[in-house]
């Protein structure tokens with residue numbers, strides 16, 4: 001599942017070509033931690049149930065499924081007994097904890113510590129906002145697991161801001177406290193913050209809760225992609241982060257190709273390429289990028 005030819009810098013060197021895996025692509029520490037917890041559990045138990053997809057990458061999900069991981073939704077917990085249930089890195093709303101407590105199952109909580117901290121902050125801000133008739137606003141994507149978990153801390157009263165258009169849902173005569181989903185772009189957050197600042201007639205506090213593990217990847221990938229004759233972006237068609245980051249590579253280097261697995265590599269695209277870059281989304285496993293590097297090496301040598 002991984003190549004032996006890579007050196008410590010994620011590099012394959014050959015007199016006629018080089019292949020480099022981007023060292024800032026792949027899982028953030030929150031996801032690495034959740035997968036580690038899942039694997040530890042599956043080393044002693046035959047089965048582990050995860051609420052929602054552990055990561056938005058079908059290759060990684062099937063690797064873990066083979067080990068015994070099953071993806072379920074929270075309502076299905078009621079039909080299980082004496083099982084281990086994993087909460088993934090995105091976190092869960094309080095209702096999920098209640099459902100689990102009322103069942104005879106055991107919780108393995110892999111909520112990312114960063115997300116957990118933001119859940120606590122938004123909850124405290126919500127309690128405080130009730131004293132002065134304030135509002136909690138959250139910049140995020142509707143129905144995203146992390147957003148559901150965060151809004152749940154406010155009894156589902158936080159006002160979701162997906163675009164500038166949603167700002168009309170706010171009452172600017174009342175206090176406002178703004179938070180952000182951890183994976184939003186800094187530019188988007190700054191823009192929403194500025195728009196509220198302009199219109200606010202009462203107190204306004206903006207909490208930049210964007211995770212720095214992922215916030216600078218767009219800029220970084222742009223610079224990375226420019227360095228190579230060809231770039232292979234390894235992602236999942238269902239991952240929105242994959243699509244956004246791939247577009248960044250494509251803009252920086254026209255010779256960028258989106259692939260899901262090594263079998264998608266078109267040998268013709270490698271013909272005149274002597275320097276090849278491999279990168280991926282925050283949901284792309286390292287082993288998959290390594291498999292792609294190995295496949296490219298084989299194609300170049302054949």
Ligand code: SF4
Pocket residue numbers: 028029030031089090112113114115182183211212213214
């Ligand atoms: S908060 Fe950061 S480290 Fe944690 S899961 Fe989200 S992106 Fe990953």
